[in-house]
Amino acid sequence: MADTNASPILMMTDVTKVYQSRDSLFGKSSNRVVALDRFSLAVNPGEIFGLVGESGSGKTTASRLIVGLEKPDGGRMQFDGQEIVGLSGRTRREFTKKVQVIFQDPYQSLNAHFSIFDTVCEPLVIHGIGDRAACLVRVCEALETAGLTPPETYLDRYPHQLSGGQRQRVAIARAMVLNPRFLIADEPTSMLDASISFQIFRLLNHLREVFGVAMLFITHSLAAARNLCDRVGVIYRGRLVEEGTAQETIMHPRHPYTKALLDAHPRFGCSRRSGYNALLETERPRPETDHCPFYPRCRLAVDNTCNRRSPSLKTLDAGHRVSCFLF
């Protein structure tokens, strides 16, 4: 289980990322898209932190910034107390060894020309670990960890010979082969059937329990976040709007956006309709001035407040934090 007293393994403080579309042909004003807006987050060692939000809310941008695929435009990011923006050379290599990613789409994230052995072995080759015999042992261990048994039968196969669930397990084996301390799982089951998803969730939970890996679990499914994560953060338009334990945040949401997400969730298995009804049917125009990111869609918004200023995160109780003027 998560050790909440230890210092966070990953810290993002006021991270901002702006995408600038190219100037148009006639040199008119270019479009700025703020993907992350003063976004802060902390993941403790051994915990699964769920990042929940709809598409386009900046979840994937956050993960790309952490592994250094993009550079932030502002803010600080620390892993194990060490600044990770602008790492290069050997220090970056050491960092990438500890942090691995499982991507969303197992149909695209595996190289079709690589056998399963080559795929899972590649991180070892990149980091120059072990000779071929040692690699073989580690690859087999990783495949077994990911539930592909017996591993020998998979080594010489190619991705097209595997089902979607098996491919995602290969991607997990590839991520685990370096014994990382931190995993980023970016919607690892959105391309898979519900029954296969369940197995992948169990596997991720197993990895956390046995190897103590901390995880950033990115999803748009509240049910998955609730069942797998220790804590969750809800992100809307690049801002963290609510954060707390999974149980507290999802079963007793405070922020109108979290309530809207919950309303939209299929009602299956719980007849109790939450019916927060927090979402406006027709959006309000977006104000020119600084405003709450959810103001245009929020039924509960208060004029002259929510459209004038942007709320900051307020601590309510037991680490439950909300960014809303209603609290």
Add this chain to the structure above:
Amino acid sequence: MTSALLEVDNLSIGYRTAGGISLAVDGVSFRVDRGGSLGLVGESGCGKTTIGMGLMGLLAPNATIVSGQVRFEGEDLMTASDARMRQIRWRRISMIFQAAMNALNPVHRVQDQIAEAIITHEPDLSGHSVAHRTRSLFDLVKIPESRLQDYPHQFSGGMRQRVIIAMALACNPSLIIADEPTTALDVIVQNQILSAIGTFQEEMNIGMIFISHDIAVVADVCTNIGVMHAGSLVEYGSRQEVLDCPGHPYTRMLVGSLLTLSDQPADLSGVACAMGDNGPATVEGCPINSICPDATAVCRRERAGWVELSTTHRVRCSQAGEGR
């Protein structure tokens, strides 16, 4: 309400492969009432989409209908000529396709694409009434009229899916086949699309076959549910019957693997249940006998027949109804 709109009887569809015909749909029977909705649930590869394509007469060239009867509004679709199928398709039966992102033509305005669907199937209609109908369709799926002139790339994924729905409704069909219409969308948009589908289905009294791998989504929109495994229906009944007392072990596994927001979190520890291969059945006996907790010697030897649990609820399992 109770007159059958579509009756499918013992439908089998196979794909020609090097090793002979491989059955993707194996002896499936169901019916859809006028204004009723049937959800077909199963894992990928169980033949759900093949059924939809077979009903539309849009099977791949290497697919063949092996046996079975399909009666739609009293007419036998299996013997209908290509010309007749073209008349029925879209005017009487239409389809909402899966990846909506790719189903629209990027170089035409959405208004023109909907108009095209209307004009192709109803060439006698005046330009004025085509425009009028296009506007009312947009109204129905709740897209502002000001967006009629836009191109697909100016729409979000959810709006594009609504355009696809509007297009499926363009010729007032009496049956709509929705093939995973919300699979690539996130929860809020999914909820909006599902409620849009529910509204038109009720208002226009349209029959619907809703194909999905997500039993939670099906439970939200359908009155009847058919559970498919390896090309066959294994359970069929009303929503309450199937979800509240699932009679087939496979249905219980599907329901059990679903993460919900009920008060008790699911148990994620322990060994994952093996759901195994879901391709067409090749072995003797019940196709799930190797993973079924209740399998007996009979299950390994022969395929179970249908067991009626009630007049509307039937299960294809030899253990069903015994002590349950």
